[in-house]
Amino acid sequence: MHNVVFVLGPPGSGKGTICAKIQENLNYVHLSAGDLLRAERQREGSEFGALIESHIRNGSIVPVEITCSLLENAMKASGDAKGFLVDGFPRNEDNLQGWNKQMNGKAFIQFVLFLSCPVPICIERCLNRGQGRTDDNEESLKKRVETYNQQTFPIIEHFKKSELAREVKSERPVDEVYADVVNVFNEANKQK
Numbered sequence: 143m144h145n146v147v148f149v150l151g152p153p154g155s156g157k158g159t160i161c162a163k164i165q166e167n168l169n170y171v172h173l174s175a176g177d178l179l180r181a182e183r184q185r186e187g188s189e190f191g192a193l194i195e196s197h198i199r200n201g202s203i204v205p206v207e208i209t210c211s212l213l214e215n216a217m218k219a220s221g222d223a224k225g226f227l228v229d230g231f232p233r234n235e236d237n238l239q240g241w242n243k244q245m246n247g248k249a250f251i252q253f254v255l256f257l258s259c260p261v262p263i264c265i266e267r268c269l270n271r272g273q274g275r276t277d278d279n280e281e282s283l284k285k286r287v288e289t290y291n292q293q294t295f296p297i298i299e300h301f302k303k304s305e306l307a308r309e310v311k312s313e314r315p316v317d318e319v320y321a322d323v324v325n326v327f328n329e330a331n332k333q334k
């Protein structure tokens with residue numbers, strides 16, 4: 143059974159940045175659903191490349207069967223670890239249902255890390271990210287934020303109700319955010 147921490151928050155809230163630091167220091171493996179989709183989009187012979195690119199540009203959500211299989215394959219391919227940081231997934235109700243169906247008995251959700259950050263700050267960060275992403279532009283960002291508000295935030299609310307969510311405010315300097323996140327992980331691993 144894989145231990146899983148879902149990491150959610152608006153685009154640009156710092157999910158990738160914080161997961162990289164957790165992976166470096168706490169023996170969790172970072173799996174960004176967005177990065178896996180971007181890699182699949184680039185893979186020669188992929189039947190999903192064009193579909194994935196269209197969803198990414200439009201800030202809409204790729205069918206869960208594709209994303210969940212990429213995540214499961216990446217978990218299988220990974221070596222031993224304390225757990226997996228599943229960054230940017232599940233993004234809507236359909237994602238969550240698809241995950242529950244496919245990963246039933248294979249993964250244990252330890253908790254859900256919610257990086258909360260005001261949207262204008264998030265947008266500014268994405269526009270200055272400088273990674274050449276096809277969705278880091280005003281038009282795509284407007285749609286990504288809309289999708290986040292309409293589809294992803296309700297999933298975070300769902301996890302809050304089931305007391306799985308741990309919120310950390312991420313509009314602060316990275317080191318401050320990270321220190322609070324480490325406390326969340328230490329607390330969770332103490333309870334096991």
Ligand SMILES: Nc1ncnc2c1ncn2[C@@H]1O[C@H](COP(=O)(O)OP(=O)(O)OP(=O)(O)O)[C@@H](O)[C@H]1O
Pocket residue numbers: 151152153154155156157158159160176230267268270271272312313314315316319
């Ligand atoms: N706490 C912070 N303070 C200032 N800048 C930050 C902070 N955290 C991340 N950043 C910067 O903001 C940008 C977006 O961060 P990151 O890629 O980690 O966000 P993300 O939540 O993974 O975004 P996305 O959902 O679009 O993948 C990066 O350029 C990163 O260096």
Ligand SMILES: O=c1ccn([C@@H]2O[C@H](COP(=O)(O)O)[C@@H](O)[C@H]2O)c(=O)[nH]1
Pocket residue numbers: 153174175176177179197198199200201202203204205209229230231232233237277286
């Ligand atoms: O579970 C997922 C994760 C991502 N997507 C699509 O990819 C982009 C970029 O995701 P980032 O987390 O910002 O890297 C996102 O806007 C979606 O279009 C997805 O469909 N499902």
Ligand SMILES: [Mg+2]
Pocket residue numbers: 157158174176230
């Ligand atoms: Mg990211």
